[in-house]
Amino acid sequence: xxxxxKIEAKEPDIKKRRKTAAYARVSMETERLSHxxxxxxxxxxxxxxxxxxxxxxxxxxxxxxxxxxTKGRSGFRxxxxxxxxxxxxxxxxxxxxxxxxxxxDLLSAVRRLKELGTEVWFEKEGIHTxxxxxxxxxxxxxxxxxxxxxxxxxxxxxxIRKTYQDGTDGVRNKRVFGYRYDGQAYVRKEDEAQIVRYLxxxxxxxxxxxxxxxxxxxxxIRSIKGxxxxxxGLKGILRNEIYIGDRRLQKTYVSDPxxxxxxxxxxxxxxxxxxxxxxxxxSRETFLKVQEQLNRRAASxxxxxxxxxxxxxxxxxxxxxxxxxxNGREYAYWIxxxxxxxxxxxxxxxxxxxxxxxxxxxxxxxxxxDRDVFEEKAGQAAVxxxxxxxxxxxx
Numbered sequence: 001x002x003x004x005x006k007i008e009a010k011e012p013d014i015k016k017r018r019k020t021a022a023y024a025r026v027s028m029e030t031e032r033l034s035h036x037x038x039x040x041x042x043x044x045x046x047x048x049x050x051x052x053x054x055x056x057x058x059x060x061x062x063x064x065x066x067x068x069x070t071k072g073r074s075g076f077r078x079x080x081x082x083x084x085x086x087x088x089x090x091x092x093x094x095x096x097x098x099x100x101x102x103x104x105d106l107l108s109a110v111r112r113l114k115e116l117g118t119e120v121w122f123e124k125e126g127i128h129t130x131x132x133x134x135x136x137x138x139x140x141x142x143x144x145x146x147x148x149x150x151x152x153x154x155x156x157x158x159x160i161r162k163t164y165q166d167g168t169d170g171v172r173n174k175r176v177f178g179y180r181y182d183g184q185a186y187v188r189k190e191d192e193a194q195i196v197r198y199l200x201x202x203x204x205x206x207x208x209x210x211x212x213x214x215x216x217x218x219x220x221i222r223s224i225k226g227x228x229x230x231x232x233g234l235k236g237i238l239r240n241e242i243y244i245g246d247r248r249l250q251k252t253y254v255s256d257p258x259x260x261x262x263x264x265x266x267x268x269x270x271x272x273x274x275x276x277x278x279x280x281x282x283s284r285e286t287f288l289k290v291q292e293q294l295n296r297r298a299a300s301x302x303x304x305x306x307x308x309x310x311x312x313x314x315x316x317x318x319x320x321x322x323x324x325x326x327n328g329r330e331y332a333y334w335i336x337x338x339x340x341x342x343x344x345x346x347x348x349x350x351x352x353x354x355x356x357x358x359x360x361x362x363x364x365x366x367x368x369x370d371r372d373v374f375e376e377k378a379g380q381a382a383v384x385x386x387x388x389x390x391x392x393x394x395x
Contacts, residue, residue: 018089020054022047023079025062025098037063044092057088080109083118095124176242177224178281186242186278193281195221196243199234200282204289208297209234232317232337238294241273244287245280248273305371306356312336313382313390315346321353336383349387363391 022044026037041059048056060079082088091113093099099122100106110120110129119130178196179186202212209231216229223229229237241248249272310319317337324331332353338346357369364370364377382390 017053017055019057019087020048020051020090020092021057021079021082021088022059022092023061023076023099024059024094025073025076037061040094048092054090057082080112083113083116086116088118091118091120093120093122096122096127175224176240177237178243179278188279188281192224196237196281199237200243200286200290203238203293204286206293209238230338231340235294238290241287242278243281244284245278246273246275247277305374306334306353309378309380310334310351310356310389311380311382312338312346312348313384314348317346319351319383348383348385351383351389359389 024037024040024044041061044059045056048054060075062073062075079088079091083091096106099120100109113120114129119128121128174181176186178189178192180189181187199212203209213229213231213234216234221229223233237243251271304321306319306321308318311317312319315336315338319334320337320340322333322335322340324333333350334353334356335350336346336348339348360374360378360381361367361369364373366373379391384390
């Protein structure tokens with residue numbers, strides 16, 4: 001007799017709803033853009049909730065921040081963290097430029113989300129990151145977004161430099177030790193101004209910066225941000241023409257609008273000097289004496305090839321030389337200046353001098369380090385947070 005086996009009926013397949021979120025960003029804080037921002041948020045919330053295949057996972061937002069970097073974008077970082085936690089399957093974004101204008105950051109984030117199983121839909125460009133051609137299209141469109149950002153930056157810089165030429169540029173640093181800005185000009189803050197006068201008079205009389213720093217620390221005098229005044233901070237005060245009532249415009253400039261990296265203007269761009277802008281704290285005679293003292297001290301310090309060439313990518317300070325004795329031998333290291341200054345700290349990587357010499361020799365295409373070739377051709381380098389050295393090009 002044949003055996004009979006019952007085959008149970010299958011339960012109907014109910015497709016699991018995708019946990020869907022949206023990301024919205026505007027980069028300027030104006031009433032018009034605020035309205036647009038609110039409209040975007042409401043639109044995405046309604047769109048997700050009305051789709052039966054989607055489960056609402058929130059709308060993540062950033063208002064009044066740039067898209068060229070993830071720094072300061074708390075909403076974007078929360079979105080990525082929730083994707084890491086497995087809370088989101090799909091992210092809706094209006095356009096690539098709203099997600100990121102930096103191509104490297106964009107592709108890095110999208111690839112990481114892809115590994116986590118999270119898809120991103122860019123509505124304006126019609127790109128879905130899980131599609132076969134998604135990444136290729138994304139790379140091309142992201143490059144256009146990045147170049148658009150560069151163009152916007154250049155137009156903005158042109159406008160700022162025009163105000164420099166006309167002498168109509170507004171004050172950008174509203175708080176300077178010894179002054180406060182009243183909306184029209186710098187006004188002396190007398191308790192701090194007295195300290196500034198003392199520092200200039202003592203420096204003009206030949207008191208060493210180290211002695212002044214020790215005295216400031218003992219007296220509990222702090223910078224305008226509430227920190228101990230560092231060696232570079234003291235020199236910044238003693239070198240600043242603002243204390244004789246003048247202003248020098250374009251001391252620094254943005255060297256890369258995507259990374260927002262700022263560099264000292266060492267002649268790459270014109271500077272503009274404005275005289276008699278506000279009430280001075282010290283006389284011009286005293287100021288010039290201090291500059292002579294500082295220049296004399298600087299001339300007596302030994303010069304090394306990497307001085308002023310390597311900048312810390314974490315705190316922005318320059319690297320300085322330090323000798324260390326190990327196993328009876330002496331080695332030269334280059335470390336971030338913040339590690340030597342009182343009240344400052346930095347987690348940057350240190351480099352042995354011979355290691356730097358090999359790295360720069362490779363970059364310049366020489367068999368071994370040649371100081372003459374280095375000084376003639378090498379530009380600046382930045383030490384990134386991961387310990388790698390980023391060369392800024394050659395002269």
